[in-house]
Amino acid sequence: EAQVTQNPRYLITVTGKKLTVTCSQNMNHEYMSWYRQDPGLGLRQIYYSMNVEVTDKGDVPEGYKVSRKEKRNFPLILESPSPNQTSLYFCASSTTGELFFGEGSRLTVL
Amino acid sequence: SQQGEEDPQALSIQEGENATMNCSYKTSINNLQWYRQNSGRGLVHLILIRSNEREKHSGRLRVTLDTSKKSSSLLITASRAADTASYFCATDAKNNLFFGTGTRLTVIP
Numbered sequence: 001e002a003q004v005t006q007n008p009r010y011l012i013t014v015t016g017k018k019l020t021v022t023c024s025q026n027m028n029h030e031y032m033s034w035y036r037q038d039p040g041l042g043l044r045q046i047y048y049s050m051n052v053e054v055t056d057k058g059d060v061p062e063g064y065k066v067s068r069k070e071k072r073n074f075p076l077i078l079e080s081p082s083p084n085q086t087s088l089y090f091c092a093s094s095t096t097g098e099l100f101f102g103e104g105s106r107l108t109v110l
Numbered sequence: 111s112q113q114g115e116e117d118p119q120a121l122s123i124q125e126g127e128n129a130t131m132n133c134s135y136k137t138s139i140n141n142l143q144w145y146r147q148n149s150g151r152g153l154v155h156l157i158l159i160r161s162n163e164r165e166k167h168s169g170r171l172r173v174t175l176d177t178s179k180k181s182s183s184l185l186i187t188a189s190r191a192a193d194t195a196s197y198f199c200a201t202d203a204k205n206n207l208f209f210g211t212g213t214r215l216t217v218i219p
Contacts, residue, residue, distance in 0.1 A: 004152075035209070042198065042211035043153075058206075090152060097141060097202060101152035 002027045006091050006102035013081055014110050021076045021105045023091030031094045032074040033058070034066065036087040037104075043090065049074055081109040114199050114210035122216040129186045131213040133199030134179075140202045142175055144184050147196045147212070156184075156197075191219045 004025045013019055025032065033048040035058075045058030049068040063085055065077040074093075078085060086109050092099040114135040123129050133142070141160045145153040159166045159175045159182070166173045172185040186193055196212040 033207075040211065043209040045206070045208070048206060059208075088150070092153075094207075097207075098143065098155045098158060099145075099153070099200075099207060101154070103152045104150065106150075 002100065004091055004093055004100050004102040006089075006105045008105060009103065010106050012108045012110065015082055016080050019078050019081060019107075021078075021089055021091075021107070023074045023076065023102060024072050025074075025091075025093040025100070026072065027093060027095070027100065028071065029093035029095045029100070030071070032068065033092050033094075033099070034064070034074070034076050035090045035092065036060065037090060038087050046076065046089075078107075081107075083109050085109050114201050114208065116197070116199055116210045116213040118213060119211070120214040120216070122218065123189055125189060125191055125217055125219050127189055129189050129193070129215055129217070131184045131197050131215070133182045133184070133210055135182075135199070135201045135208075135210075136180065137201070137203050139177070142173075142182050143200045143202065143207070144171075144173060144182075145198045145200060145209075147198065149195075153198065186215075189215075189217045191217050193217050 007022045030051045034046040035043040044060045047066040049055045089105045091102045117132045143158045144156045147153045157168045170187045175182045198212045200207045200209045
């Protein structure tokens, strides 16, 4: 089954404790992207990747890092999480313009 | 930001009625897409309309695009309770997708 898998789905952590949200797709898509969704603000892009070893900043990259060492994986790294990074995060992938989304990762930073 | 804006922010209708949502955007686009999101879940692609198209249909969905006004509309005909969800437009520019803030549709059985 074609899918985008994110882990963890839910996480509560504390300020400053590094964490990684993994994203994996099994559709051989070149394009992958991370979004955060906050009430009233819609989806805002954090980082995106057009292909392996190619990443670019989106609208709200501050406080986040990504890497794209393999085509299928695009992890999102929060080196020192802060409460304003409490949000619902989505990973997505695409090859033809239509995005396929993961089920989301709800992150709470205390 | 190139984010689009949906209008209205929220819409409540009776089952069987039609629902219309609008999207306005700011820059030239390659295409415009509509997505649906059930509460807290991942977004699901509904339909894509290219910049050289004016109207497109998919089942009970009808999308129009007016590039001169930089606007699009999504019409859902004969709505069902299962159509209750948030609907987002996304504009494709600079090889990237930019999402609006969404319309929350509630269909009352």
